[in-house]
């Protein structure tokens with residue numbers, strides 16, 4: 001069942017809670033889990049520390065998280081899901097940029113000796129729900 005979550009994965013966002021050291025300490029296990037499911041370092045990965053609005057409850061210092069991110073060659077952001085201005089856009093732009101630069105070559109024209117599968121009459125199967 002878990003295997004399904006790892007199928008066709010294009011990117012991974014590792015999120016920890018900056019007010020919860022245990023969530024940060026569990027990251028190596030999640031990285032290991034990804035490796036076990038054959039997600040190599042080629043798959044763009046990013047580290048996000050959430051809840052940065054809770055400044056009085058910080059348990060995970062930024063420099064500790066940054067060192068961890070550097071060690072694993074990931075960009076690192078701290079953000080707050082409560083305040084969407086806090087880097088959320090930058091996080092997804094970074095991922096999109098990484099995904100784009102990892103995109104395999106796409107042929108603009110079909111190669112020779114190929115069969116056009118959808119050249120016949122169009123059939124549609126609208127969703128019945």
Ligand SMILES: Nc1nc2c(ncn2[C@@H]2O[C@H](COP(=O)(O)OP(=O)(O)OP(=O)(O)O)[C@@H](O)[C@H]2O)c(=O)[nH]1
Pocket residue numbers: 017050051052053054079080081082083
């Ligand atoms: N202050 C603050 N609260 C947050 C933030 N993100 C999530 N929360 C709160 O944290 C609680 C858990 O959020 P969920 O979205 O259920 O996330 P979860 O992964 O189940 O998280 P945990 O219960 O924290 O392990 C909710 O009460 C959220 O409102 C944030 O950036 N800042």
